Amino acid sequence: MNTKPTEAVIDCRNLWKIFGKRADEAMKAVKEQGLGKIEVRDQFDCVVGVQDASFTVxxxxxxxxxxxxxxxxxxxxxxxxxxIEPTSGQLFIExxxxxxxxxxxxxxxxxxxxxxxxxxxxxxxxxxxxxxxxxxxxxxxxxxxxxxxxxxxxxxxxxxxxxxxxxxxxxxxxxxxxxxxxxxxxxxxxxxxxxxxxxxxxxxxxxxxxxxxxxxxxxxxxxxxxxxxxxxxxxxxxxxxxxxxxxxxxxxxxxxxxxxxxxxxxxxxxxxGISKLDLISAGKIMEPLAKFESREGPLNGAAWPEAHPDQSLDDLVNLSVTTQHPVVVKIDGSPVGVVTKNALLRGIQGDFDATAAVTH
Amino acid sequence: MADKDFSILDPFSSVDLGVADSADGVKQWAIANRDIIQPVKRFFNEMIVGIDNALNAVPPLIMLLLMVLIAWQAAGRRVAILVGLAMTVLGFLAPNAWALAMTTLAIVVSAVILCFLIGLPLGILAGKNDRFESIIRPVLDTMQTIPAFVYLVPVVMLIGIGNVSGVLVTIIFALPPLVRLTSLGIRGVNASVVEAARAFGASPSQILFKVELPLATPTILAGVNQTIMLSLSMVVIASMISVKGLGNEVLRAMGRLDAGKALVGGLGIVILAIVLDRVTQGMGRSGRDRGHRHWWQGGPVGVVLRLTGKA
The missing domain is CATH 3.40.50.300 (P-loop containing nucleotide triphosphate hydrolases)
Known part of the structure; x- marks a missing residue:
């Protein structure tokens, strides 16, 4: 029974809760025939509260x-x-x-x-x-x-x-x-x-x-x-x-x-609708250095502001407003990528897949 | 038995199932089994007579003072003044009015104590268990609506005339509201508070005593209040089976067409009812209404504590 890693304090495994008088029948039918929420409601007059929840904390x-x-x-x-007692499944605490x-x-x-x-x-x-x-x-x-x-x-x-x-x-x-x-x-x-x-x-x-x-x-x-x-x-x-x-x-x-x-x-x-400013890091939206150089030629970023890949978009905005240059992203002093103003704006919108393809 | 020919349009008058006769059998059984009940009767009679003697042994003026203090403690200064005035009026109604009122009070107190001991557990059970509630509800309906004269005779046959029978018929009539309101109070406790108590590891009995009963207390006390009122309304009927007190005055006055004497007894009952009602209603106020003070922080006890510097 105890095969899970020990650091999980709460370990919830395949937990089901079906409310209603015929919950057990409904549970059986769900397991054998794979009924959905609507079918359970119509056939057994039961409500599915939790379906097959598994997670660890x-x-x-x-x-x-x-x-x-x-x-x-x-x-x-x-x-x-x-x-509440589960209809099926297990829940471990420590x-x-x-x-x-x-x-x-x-x-x-x-x-x-x-x-x-x-x-x-x-x-x-x-x-x-x-x-x-x-x-x-x-x-x-x-x-x-x-x-x-x-x-x-x-x-x-x-x-x-x-x-x-x-x-x-x-x-x-x-x-x-x-x-x-x-x-x-x-x-x-x-x-x-x-x-x-x-x-x-x-x-x-x-x-x-x-x-x-x-x-x-x-x-x-x-x-x-x-x-x-x-x-x-x-x-x-x-x-x-x-x-x-x-x-x-x-x-x-x-x-x-x-x-x-x-x-x-x-x-x-x-x-x-979520603000991406604090959530997304520079590393997510930067254009890799090689790609940037193949398009724009060798990096000449001496005057450009510098950032670390873990810094948030919010930080990048602060860096960017003081200059016209793009931001260069560096790890331990060596450049790994570039965030242009356009890429930054798209990133704030949440559009980061497109950033690599941004053209000027 | 059926002395009429059976008619489909009037099936009732031609069939006699003998319900009344078999009920009479219960009476016969009661008479035959009187001896079993006598020790129990003696115990309760001594309890009632004891309370009666105790209430009457206290000099009226001291009793009046005690009642005012109790009213002040339980329900505040206003009610205390009302109780003082009302009881003084009662005392001056007739020379023997005070003694009669104390006797009636003893009967009512005995009946209410017994109602509480029986009704509270029944009410809790009914509040927790839907099936029990549905069983007991028609029983309570019967107890409240069946005319007292119906059970007066069997009770007298079984127990004999006197205080114990009087208290028993009073309990039959006065118990239902306590059971109903206790059940209502338990059911009315906020479910999320009970859930929180469960979530913090309270056992069912801890939930009952630490959460449900305290929160249901105002409703339960409303039930006690109703029980007291109904007990008082039974004193005249109880006096038919030789229970002394104000009720007996009314009964005797009726027999002699003595309107003056009836008025004395009747007014006495009304005053007693008002006094008991106000005091028990005062006890039923919720914590918020009392400004979240503990009971010992107000009233005469509060005054004494403040004067002696303990609070």
Whole structure:
């Protein structure tokens, strides 16, 4: 059973979730006859929530699952702490199959290994901020003293000092979600599950909380599964992104991968509106030196600005505005390629395949 | 049995299934089995008489003061003033009105305590389990709508006249709203909060006691309030099976066509109802309405704590 590499903290294998009274029959039919979502709905009156999802999240990685409402991302994340039982497939947390755990062991994993943040906060209105944050330790029966210490540390981490005796309805939405975040990290779990945590907040507060989360996660290095319907957010936060559609993972990759090589029209549509400035590097859009020289003659770039292949388009723009020359891309002082103004402009538009063929 | 010829257009009058006779059998069984029930009856009778004696042993003025303090603690200063005035009026209605009211209060308190002990678990079960809810709902409907006179006789046959029977018929009538509202309260708890509790490792019993019951408390207390009101409305009927108190005054006055005496008893019941209603409603306010203060931070206890410098 245990054949996977050990660095995967969350390992999801061929996970299916079908909702409905005849889910098991439907599952069997899907496996034997390869029925699709529509057929399952018509023949079995069941809804496919997650189809055949497989992914791994490495230790310390932030893995974003991006999809529109109803794409099954919230259903998928609830399989990690088994709030929802899968119809078929396995899910391992640190080499343990969560679906074989006893009820007691599962509660321990939920309280000690996993912290979860919800879109609608889901704070307990009858408990103070401090009591909310220390809830997972309360149910484990930790002493009041250690509970309080851990909770206050978490409250401090989300900058809510002095609010610990208030009740959730005395706080603004953004502060409430910070309490949610503090509750998730209070027991120092190794895994964070974030279910659209910032979706219900206004853009400014969302941005602040994203920054807060990113600085916290850089510090804490927690393995994070982050659900969002906002591709900008996924790109900003995620080390890797999975695009989900109709319950299936359509594409998994780094933000740059997804933006530069969308696997199908659906993903391409999504990434069309994304700013490429920070995502695409000089190396992606440069014209290789040999090709440039065969067209324009030997490189005479003494006065040209210089860049490294890893620098973003944003940096190239800054370099370019001061001069009329193209930018020369160098590795360890030796030129490897050239980015002309035209190639840069096309790159900003997201049109990088064509850059090699740019003519003057 | 069927003394009429069978007619297809009127099938009912020609068929007698003997329901009434077999129900009478229950009464016979009750009479035959009275001895089993006597020790249980004695226990509950002593509980009721004990509460009655305790309430009547306290001098009325001190009792009045206690009630005002309790009302202040539970529902605030306004209600405390109302309770003080109302109970004073009750005391001046007639020389024996206060003692009668305490006896009635003892019956109501006993009935409500028992209703709570029976109704809360049933309500929780009904709130968690759809099947149980669908089974218990017609039972509750029956308990609320069947005329009290129907079960008055079998209860007396089984238990005999007196306080215990009075409390039992009161429970039959007053229990349903508590069960219904407890179920409603449990069902009304925000599902996402329960999910969050699960996600952080709470067990089912922890979810019940730390999340569901606290959040359902205002609704459950509304149920307790209704139970108290219905208990009070039963005191006149209960007095028919020799339960003392204000209800008995009304019953006796009716027998003698003594409108004045009936008014005294009736007003006494109304005042008691108002007092109990306001106090229990005050207890049912949510945390936000109370400005998120703990109960010991307000009322007389809060004053004492502040004066002694402990808060």
């Amino acid at each position: 490495a230790r310390g990685e932030i893995f974003c699952i991006m999809g529109l409402s109803g794409s099954g991302k919230s259903t998928l994340i609830r399989h990690v702490n088994r709030l 080499d343990e199959d969560v679906n074989t755990l006893s009820a007691k062991a599962l509660r321990q994993v939920r309280a000690e290994k996993i912290g979860m943040v919800f879109q609608n906060m889901a704070l307990m209105p009858h408990k103070t901020v401090l009591e909310n944050v220390s809830f997972s330790q309360e149910v484990r029966g930790h002493s009041l003293q250690s509970r309080r210490e851990n909770a206050l540390r978490a409250i401090d981490a989300v900058d809510l000092n002095g609010w610990d005796q208030k009740y959730p309805d005395e706080l603004s939405g953004g502060m409430q979600q910070r309490v949610g975040l503090a509750r998730a990290i209070a027991a120092d779990p190794s895994i964070l599950l974030m279910d659209e945590p910032f979706s219900a907040l206004d853009p400014l507060i969302r941005r602040q909380l994203q920054d807060k989360f990113m600085s916290l996660s850089a510090e804490m290095k927690k393995t994070t599964l982050f659900i969002t319907h906002d591709l900008d957010e996924a790109i900003r936060i995620g080390d890797r992104i999975a695009i989900m559609k109709d319950g299936a993972l359509v594409q998994v990759g780094t933000p740059e991968d997804i933006v530069t090589n969308p696997v199908d029209d659906y993903v391409a549509d999504f990434v069309a």
